[in-house]
Amino acid sequence: MCCFTPVCVDLSTICCNLVHMTSSPAVQSLAALSIGAGTVLSGVPVVAGVQYAPVIRPGRVPAPDELSAEPDIAEADRAAEASRFTAAAAAVAQRLRDRAGHATGVASEVLAATAMLAQDRAWLGAAEKGIAQGAPAVRATTAAAAQFVDLFTQMGGLMAERVTDLLDIRDRVVAELNGLPEPGVPVPDVPSILCAEDLAPADTAGLDPTLILGLATTLGGPTSHTAIIARQLGIPCVVAIAGLSEVPVGAMVLVDGTRGTVTVSPDPAEATAAVEEAARVTAAMANWTGPGATADGHKVAILANVQDGAAARAATETPAEGVGLFRTELCFLSRDTEPSVDEQADIYSEVLQAFSGRKVVIRTLDAGSDKPLKFVGHPDEANPALGVRGIRITIGNPGLMERQLAAIAKAAERTGNSPWVMAPMVATAEEAKIFAAQVRAHGLTPGVMIEVPAAALLADRILEHVDFLSIGTNDLAQYTMAADRMSADLAALTDPWQPGVLALVAMAARAGAAVGKPVGVCGEAAADPLLACVLTGLGVTSLSAAAAAVNAVGTKLASVTLTQCRDAADAVLATASAAEARTAALKALE
Structure with missing residues (x-):
């Protein structure tokens, strides 16, 4: 049975829409003007802890804007183009399966489920049909994803959450077809706070807690898989934060996963003191040996x-x-x-x-x-x-x-x-x-x-x-x-x-x-x-x-x-x- 029915979507319940990266100086400057230093944004606390670091955001491969201008594929070349698409989808799925094999717990499950979606016959078939009618692989990939995005959006509720999963797979396949690196969380030069609309399953499951010190998202809830994996990694996390999109890349923020706040450009001395106090509490926790009482x-x-x-x-x-x-x-x-x-x-x-x-x-x-x-x-x-x-x-x-x-x-x-x-x-x-x-x-x-x-x-x-x-x-x-x-x-x-x-x-x-x-x-x-x-x-x-x-x-x-x-x-x-x-x-x- 097709995995794009209300019955068999092969994914754990997890929001996974990637936010567009806005890293140009002009965009950052405009954002900085709209949110003042010391501004405190409130959300839902998920994982306790306090961290102070610069903001990074995930990147993504946007769907091309001028797909309709691409010339159709000649009939003689369509079989080869279909094979190119199939190979790209398979490569994406295999990378996800490989990562699942090296992960454990929730992370492994999320990656395995996303790999299954990348090989789902419903959207693969829709893309292959488009190629058979002459559409280049990238255009067919985007059109096939859009077909199910519209369907899921109309259904609403749990099915609407599948939209973001599919968009992540679409972007990975498009990147593979274009010979580009996979979209996702960049590896920061220094330990950073990851701010996003929400995170793709593969990105959340693959976070390095030594480089990603905290998570803050506009979407998500306290029981989403993003939140669950953050707990598994012990990364301070706050979700459902209004106004987070206005915080520019590179801005220093203080994430407080206990109170559920993100403070933009706080006083450095006060922020450092808050982190040190949280570290003291964490060190005390490490000395607890049980049993529970x-x-x-x-x-x-x-x-x-x-x-x-x-x-x-x-x-x-x-x-x-x-x-x-x-x-x-x-x-x-x-x-x-x-x-x-x-x-x-x-x-x-x-x-x-x-x-x-x-x-x-x-x-x-x-x-x-x-x-x-x-x-x-x-x-x-x-x-x-x-x-x-x-x-x-x-x-x-x-x-x-x-x-x-x-x-x-x-x-x-x-x-x-x-x-x-x-x-x-x-x-x-x-x-x-x-x-x-x-x-x-x-x-x-x-x-x-x-x-x-x-x-x-x-x-x-x-x-x-x-x-x-x-x-x-x-x-x-x-x-x-x-x-x-x-x-x-x-x-x-x-x-x-x-x-x-x-x-x-x-x-x-x-x-x-x-x-x-x-x-x-x-x-x-x-x-x-x-x-x-x-x-x-x-x-x-x-x-x-x-x-x-x-x-x-x-x-x-x-x-x-x-x-x-x-x-x-x-x-x-x-x-x-x-x-x-x-x-x-x-x-x-x-």
Whole structure:
């Protein structure tokens, strides 16, 4: 089935539109006049930290303006031109696959998904058709991309996010056809702050944190893959910043990923002092060795989110006490056919072995919507985000879950480490009951994800069937607030600090406490040290975050008492907005 239907777009949910580079002195001068020194731009804080450095921006290969003036290709030369286009698209895809092979975790998944898009038959076929009618390869590439850009834009929502992915692929193929370097983030001469409208998946996944000290984007939200990869790399990051496009290349800026601000041309001495203070705090975090607990000894397990064996081994270098979320999609998404039980068992064994004797929570396949599988036959859906995804895929593919559980059980037997297993997108107690029976039949411990508001509201009834809950705050925020988590316009709504979202977290935590069963958080909210304290106050028993966030979360939690956490939680639940919630938590905890 075509990957350009609402059903099977082969990409993780990530905005990836490249901003035009405006580096001429004239443009910079005009921009400098429109935004004064000391101007503070506000956005949504994503990754804590403070950095001060000059601005760089990504470049791109613009679509030619005079394509219609290009002469048509003679009929005798059209086959060769089609071959040239096919080779260019293949070269782009191969480079992305090579980079995916050298990356880990989210970065590897994003690069692999982008490589799949570069080889998608829908837009390749459209370009080849244009060439067959006489269009040169560059013109045909641009026209084919434009065809689907229009379609996706009209669809809106999640499909509109695919527009930026496609434009990135278009630019890379056009560059290859013209013999130009690939577009993307330039390698700066000095450590810099990367400012952009948003970032292409390949560019975000390939950032060097020693040269890119901070990220600031006009688009994106706190749960976009740009944000997730920034957390994985430990790069201070602020998204959804109005006015950022006016900041010129080369301007000195102070990015504060804790407060969610970008200060343009700040006082150098004050900026340097802010960076030094942040470095002092970071150094203190490096000394935290775990285990997770408040200052008065209340235990809260600090765990890591991983996606493969390499990420798990990297996480063992931190004080993480185990794995709170092992995303298993990576071994499925890049496949034309379902991986065998043995293939899956090999992958799962790597993670279980890395954390031998320690807790590992495996999430069963979370696909559908923006993460389609080629081999399951997704139905056409008007709104795939609310359609057949997560556990719902097993309705039409009953053997898929059984084979994955068999592979997990085989890996457990092989390594001697029996994991907990949870299902995504559970919405009813009946779904939980059926899943729990399947998991127990393999000798494993069952749990479910709380991502659907109905599951939070009925957490007490779901807990009659499973042994634990894990709250996925990314999707819980999206569904609670009825807001696409990738929409820059709605970033404030999908902020995990929204009191409505936290009220549902509190409800699930209370249900777990009532029956003595653990309730953890494995969404990106757990990576926010301040919010982690609030979650603890709400009754959450474990926090699972990107490995790069483990020390920060553990250090912050160790600096406050359980009473402070509970006071902060009560104060947050009494607020009416995400901004008020942050302020209330700061007051209670600091």
